[in-house]
Amino acid sequence: APPRPLLSAARLAPLPAPPQPARPGPAASMSRRRHSDENDGGQPHKRRRTSEPSEIEERLESLICRVGEKSTSSLESNLEGLAGVLEADLPNYKSKILRILCTVARLLPEKLTVYTTLVGLLNARNYNFGGEFVEAMIRQLKECLKANMYNEAVYLVRFLSDLVNCHVIAAPSMVAMFENFVSVTQEEDVPQVRCDWYVFAFLSSLPWVGKELYEKKDAEMDRILSQTESYLKRRQKIHVPMLQVWSADKPHPQEEYLDCLWAQIQKLKKDRWQERHILRPYLAFDSILCEALQHNLPPFTPPPHTEDSVYPMPRVIFRMFDYTDDPEGPVMPGSHSVERFVIEENLHCIIKSHWKERKTCAAQLLSYPGNNKIPLNYHIVEVVFAELFQLPVPPHIEVMYTTLLIELCKLQPGSLPQVLAQATEMLYMRLDTMNTTCIDRFMNWFSHHLSNFQFRWSWEDWSDCLTHDLDKPKPKFVREVLEKCMRLSYHQRIIDIVPATFSVLSPANPSCIYKYGDESNKSLPGYTVALCLTIAIKNKTSNDEIFGILKDVPNPNQDDDDDEGFTFNPLKIEVFVQTLLHLAAKSFSHSFSALAKFHEVFKTLAESDEGKLHVLRVVYEVWKNHPQMIAVLVDKMIRTQIVDCAAVANWIFSPELAHDFTRFYIWEILHSTIRKMNKHVVKIQKELEETKARLARQHKRRDSDDDDDDDDRSSDREDGPLEEQIERLQEKVESAQSEQKNLFLVIFQRFIMILTEHLVRCETGGIDVITPWYKNCIERLQQIFLQHHQIIQQYMLTLENLLFTAELDHHILAVFQQFCALQA
Amino acid sequence: MCSVAMLSVLRSDSYAELSQYRDQHFRGNRYDQERLLKKSCTLYVGNLSFYTTEEQIYELFGKSGDIKKIIMGLDKVKKTACGFCFVEYYSRGDAENAMRYINGTRLDDRIIRTDWDAGFKEGRQYGRGRSGGQVRDEYRQDYDAGRGGYGKVVQPQ
Numbered sequence A: 001a002p003p004r005p006l007l008s009a010a011r012l013a014p015l016p017a018p019p020q021p022a023r024p025g026p027a028a029s030m031s032r033r034r035h036s037d038e039n040d041g042g043q044p045h046k047r048r049r050t051s052e053p054s055e056i057e058e059r060l061e062s063l064i065c066r067v068g069e070k071s072t073s074s075l076e077s078n079l080e081g082l083a084g085v086l087e088a089d090l091p092n093y094k095s096k097i098l099r100i101l102c103t104v105a106r107l108l109p110e111k112l113t114v115y116t117t118l119v120g121l122l123n124a125r126n127y128n129f130g131g132e133f134v135e136a137m138i139r140q141l142k143e144c145l146k147a148n149m150y151n152e153a154v155y156l157v158r159f160l161s162d163l164v165n166c167h168v169i170a171a172p173s174m175v176a177m178f179e180n181f182v183s184v185t186q187e188e189d190v191p192q193v194r195c196d197w198y199v200f201a202f203l204s205s206l207p208w209v210g211k212e213l214y215e216k217k218d219a220e221m222d223r224i225l226s227q228t229e230s231y232l233k234r235r236q237k238i239h240v241p242m243l244q245v246w247s248a249d250k251p252h253p254q255e256e257y258l259d260c261l262w263a264q265i266q267k268l269k270k271d272r273w274q275e276r277h278i279l280r281p282y283l284a285f286d287s288i289l290c291e292a293l294q295h296n297l298p299p300f301t302p303p304p305h306t307e308d309s310v311y312p313m314p315r316v317i318f319r320m321f322d323y324t325d326d327p328e329g330p331v332m333p334g335s336h337s338v339e340r341f342v343i344e345e346n347l348h349c350i351i352k353s354h355w356k357e358r359k360t361c362a363a364q365l366l367s368y369p370g371n372n373k374i375p376l377n378y379h380i381v382e383v384v385f386a387e388l389f390q391l392p393v394p395p396h397i398e399v400m401y402t403t404l405l406i407e408l409c410k411l412q413p414g415s416l417p418q419v420l421a422q423a424t425e426m427l428y429m430r431l432d433t434m435n436t437t438c439i440d441r442f443m444n445w446f447s448h449h450l451s452n453f454q455f456r457w458s459w460e461d462w463s464d465c466l467t468h469d470l471d472k473p474k475p476k477f478v479r480e481v482l483e484k485c486m487r488l489s490y491h492q493r494i495i496d497i498v499p500a501t502f503s504v505l506s507p508a509n510p511s512c513i514y515k516y517g518d519e520s521n522k523s524l525p526g527y528t529v530a531l532c533l534t535i536a537i538k539n540k541t542s543n544d545e546i547f548g549i550l551k552d553v554p555n556p557n558q559d560d561d562d563d564e565g566f567t568f569n570p571l572k573i574e575v576f577v578q579t580l581l582h583l584a585a586k587s588f589s590h591s592f593s594a595l596a597k598f599h600e601v602f603k604t605l606a607e608s609d610e611g612k613l614h615v616l617r618v619v620y621e622v623w624k625n626h627p628q629m630i631a632v633l634v635d636k637m638i639r640t641q642i643v644d645c646a647a648v649a650n651w652i653f654s655p656e657l658a659h660d661f662t663r664f665y666i667w668e669i670l671h672s673t674i675r676k677m678n679k680h681v682v683k684i685q686k687e688l689e690e691t692k693a694r695l696a697r698q699h700k701r702r703d704s705d706d707d708d709d710d711d712d713r714s715s716d717r718e719d720g721p722l723e724e725q726i727e728r729l730q731e732k733v734e735s736a737q738s739e740q741k742n743l744f745l746v747i748f749q750r751f752i753m754i755l756t757e758h759l760v761r762c763e764t765g766g767i768d769v770i771t772p773w774y775k776n777c778i779e780r781l782q783q784i785f786l787q788h789h790q791i792i793q794q795y796m797l798t799l800e801n802l803l804f805t806a807e808l809d810h811h812i813l814a815v816f817q818q819f820c821a822l823q824a
Numbered sequence B: 001m002c003s004v005a006m007l008s009v010l011r012s013d014s015y016a017e018l019s020q021y022r023d024q025h026f027r028g029n030r031y032d033q034e035r036l037l038k039k040s041c042t043l044y045v046g047n048l049s050f051y052t053t054e055e056q057i058y059e060l061f062g063k064s065g066d067i068k069k070i071i072m073g074l075d076k077v078k079k080t081a082c083g084f085c086f087v088e089y090y091s092r093g094d095a096e097n098a099m100r101y102i103n104g105t106r107l108d109d110r111i112i113r114t115d116w117d118a119g120f121k122e123g124r125q126y127g128r129g130r131s132g133g134q135v136r137d138e139y140r141q142d143y144d145a146g147r148g149g150y151g152k153v154v155q156p157q
Helices: A035-039 A053-066 A075-107 A109-125 A127-146 A150-165 A171-186 A192-203 A206-216 A218-234 A257-270 A281-289 A338-354 A358-366 A376-388 A398-411 A416-429 A436-451 A459-467 A473-488 A491-497 A500-505 A527-538 A543-550 A570-583 A588-597 A599-605 A609-623 A627-639 A645-652 A655-660 A664-704 A712-765 A772-787 A789-803 A810-821 B030-039 B054-064 B092-101 B135-139
Strands: B042-046 B067-074 B081-089 B113-117
Touching: A053 A075, A075 A109, A075 A127, A075 A150, A075 A281, A109 A127, A109 A150, A109 A281, A109 A338, A127 A150, A150 A171, A150 A192, A150 A206, A171 A192, A171 A206, A171 A218, A192 A218, A192 A257, A206 A218, A206 A257, A206 A338, A218 A257, A257 A338, A338 A358, A338 A376, A358 A376, A358 A398, A376 A398, A376 A416, A398 A416, A398 A436, A398 B054, A398 B092, A436 A473, A436 A664, A436 A772, A436 B054, A459 A473, A459 A500, A473 A491, A473 A500, A473 A664, A473 B054, A527 A543, A527 A570, A543 A570, A543 A599, A570 A588, A570 A599, A570 A609, A588 A599, A588 A627, A588 B054, A588 B067, A599 A609, A609 A627, A609 A645, A609 A655, A627 A645, A627 A664, A627 B054, A645 A655, A645 A664, A645 A712, A655 A664, A664 A712, A664 A772, A712 A772, A712 A789, A712 A810, A772 A789, A772 A810, A789 A810, B030 B113, B042 B054, B042 B092, B054 B067, B054 B081, B054 B092, B081 B092, B092 B113
Parallel strands: none
Antiparallel strands: B042 B081, B042 B113, B067 B081
């Protein structure tokens, strides 16, 4: 469809005046009567045909939001038209217009200069409105900072600074604000991340307004810049290795975000603040705008640091492309050019705005202006992977990026797939230094992507990986990819899609291993009981009869069996679990039914901690060729409380699993287990809050009703059940939180043990500590910290005093120190 | 003011909205049905191959969150898979993400379609076509190797 003409200023009349507000009714129950009914008791008259207030607000919002989109008229003409319409509407709709403009400043940062121009035009026509807008923006900025909405606050600061270019705000007052920002770096006893934010807000506005501010106040700007520089030199950067996607500096250094921005601003200053990428519609209106009177920003004191302040985490800038990667197309701006910063910021903002609408998101990314001057496809792919690989976690759910890339390929079938293939190749080449968590995400993305394109890939290009040890990153990656591809298809398909030489990397056929299956295993202890059990289960016997059959199983651990047979008997567990899982092997549903039907037997056999561990061991023995089945069974067993989370954690670190310790599915299981624990705690906390709220409402209802009933006893009786419930839930919450803390402590403890073992062995053997296993393990430990950082923050004292003490090997302690540095 | 104010252009979530389809066999009025659809955690998944397994569905739909249950759609007569299923999540947000990012992508090389479901009830796992499979496989004219070949109306007796 051709783009609609957005506005025709001459034909667009201002909106009708609002209807008179209804008189307030005498009592609450009267409030629903409409204004028109109140007027006469006789015949109801027709309501006047005026637009509802909400309709008007919608129309205003729509007009404002749509300016800047594709249109048959030029952007300048649309802005001029809109400014005229809004100016005419100011008498009646000023507060609505103020609110909408403040909101677009905060939520549509990718259209920053469009809206600053609009505000500039309005200010030129109505000085008071300009002043009120600036005041409203400052109020909104303060609210955002108090509400820990720091990312959006940056957009507000940038908006204010661009208003200098539109002659709305006087440059010296903006410089004064930035002086106050950067003097936060002089505050004592505040987290570094607080100072970081104020410096970032200042530096990241300079691409837009550096030139103007420097022209008006160069001495002051030099002072602020020098103060910034000395802060950047003295701030600590212990956290950086934990956040880098690659540990190598070649071919592109993975810089800390403030370092990168500082280099970009330095270069901009050296280029005398000449910046040519940003679209500046206000330049076309210079003659109008320079006639406008400017406002001074009120002196801005940064709100003080409080206990509740949560500042953004530091970041590392992800770079994978440079100008050599697209030799035929336009030149990619260098890593320290301010253009690179602005392009990346805007592309990230577009994804932030449209993440729910994948087609719109793809279209908006591809219509980013400057398409012929920059290699847009490369920028887009780099920004998407930057988010996908971001540590600690991507801004959005991983699967969104897979689908977004597919939409982008659909819209640019002749060019984007090639860039994506090139990117895949580059990521593969650099696997040796890639963070393990990022390799996981790369592997997940690549396998899911391939499944949408018939698994077509030039695997032979990756034959080099066959010459390496299978535990090296490249062959390991290919193995995991093939395993994931198999999960989305089936075993034979994978055999068919790879060259014969790759068979050593192909996944195992996901079949069940039943140790009592063959007649040749007759001599195994428990064999006859297994046969008996098989027949019984096929004949749908009761749980009691199952217990009866199992009584006959001797306990290899003790000389005489207990009467009940309820003590830990590994052989009993083995026979039962092996047989049942074998019978239910047909599908996940069959296995889940089996777990449900024989839940009582499981609970009894797995009552002790050793029992739980052994159940998990047997599950592994039966299904070691089908990791996906192991994962879903463990999930079900946790949810039905056959095993608990700590048992799973201990099992993962057990010697039996050492062979699979670096395989992706193990960590999938562990993180899923931690997530279940976290969700459980949140669920009970929510129940507690809801019950407390119900009690509060009950009190309120009692207080607001008439005070005739002074009977305290009846009030207590009403409260009784709820208060009991609250007490019970409080206990439940405490118990769940304690279980959660214990889970993390178990995990950290096991990591420390297993890493220390390795380090000691290497030291005494005189071999290099950094083996593929070690890199994997230490990065898995980092992953625990990063992925669950909010919860782990609660345990800092315990971790510091109990586990991560000074006696620990410095390799392990470094991970803890890096983590502490993230919010320091 | 800050945290509440939003823009309709950013609220748009068309992939997660209700479609026009309403199950004609639903016991209850339209209002009840829509109320259930709007808070449901269950998705109907269509256009599956007859050979697509529960495991494959788990793997793909697991990408938007933890799956509570999968119920395979069955031919009423043969009791074999007939190309649809229900996926139930523990949380609505996970189901919404499936609607946003898994709907309209491929599983087993086929573009699959997801839609909100009011909730599984016994009996709904069976196809409603006369021959036992899904209605769409009764009347279609094309040849689809993954769905039993030609539609029943075209197949030789």
